[in-house]
Amino acid sequence: MKTPTKLAHIVLQTNQPAALRDWYCRVLGATVVHENDFICFISYDDEHHRLAFINPGALAARQPGQGRDIRAGVEAGLHHMAFTFASLGDLLDTFSRLKEVGIRPFWCINHGPTTSMYFRDPDNNQVELQIDNFDDVVDGKAYMQSEAFAKNPIGVEFDPDALVARFRSGAPVEELVRLG
Secondary structure, three states: OOOOOOOEOOOOOOOOOHHHHHHHHHHOOOEEEEEEEOOOEEEEOOOOEEEEEEEOOOOOOOOOOOOOOOOOOOOOOOOOOEEOOOOOHHHHHHHHHHHHHHOOOOOOEEEEEEEEEEEEEOOOOOOEEEEOOOOOOHHHHHOOHHHHHHHHOOOEEEEEEHHHHHHOOOOOHHHOOOOO
């Protein structure tokens, strides 16, 4: 069976496309590829567009999720989208940059296979910024099939400011991303 080679893009419908455009460009370091009154395309890499925002007319506002646990969903639809950074340093630099402009994660958790920070965009969509904790996808999949993951498939919360401090003090990345 043939499978896709990549996730190409995500399209969000919104009544505030400029706010989403600005938020995602700031958070992801993206730039606008094309924009008109109906649609805006942005990209942060070599793909022609990674995200698009359409304004189809009046939409009901999405309410923020309840609590921080990913199991606490209250409505059908997209739960969250995730973007992977190349290194823990890149993720923590992004956290620090966003914190300076008032964009803070609402939940930070080491899931085991990933170290993740969850944010809400201006429409209350949940956006995960993460790193892979394993150098090899085979090792990550093996961990997800382990007894340790079966016992705790959600992970362990962490304080992002404390993680930044430990990282900047020289603690080894392997120690910082290791679960308990």
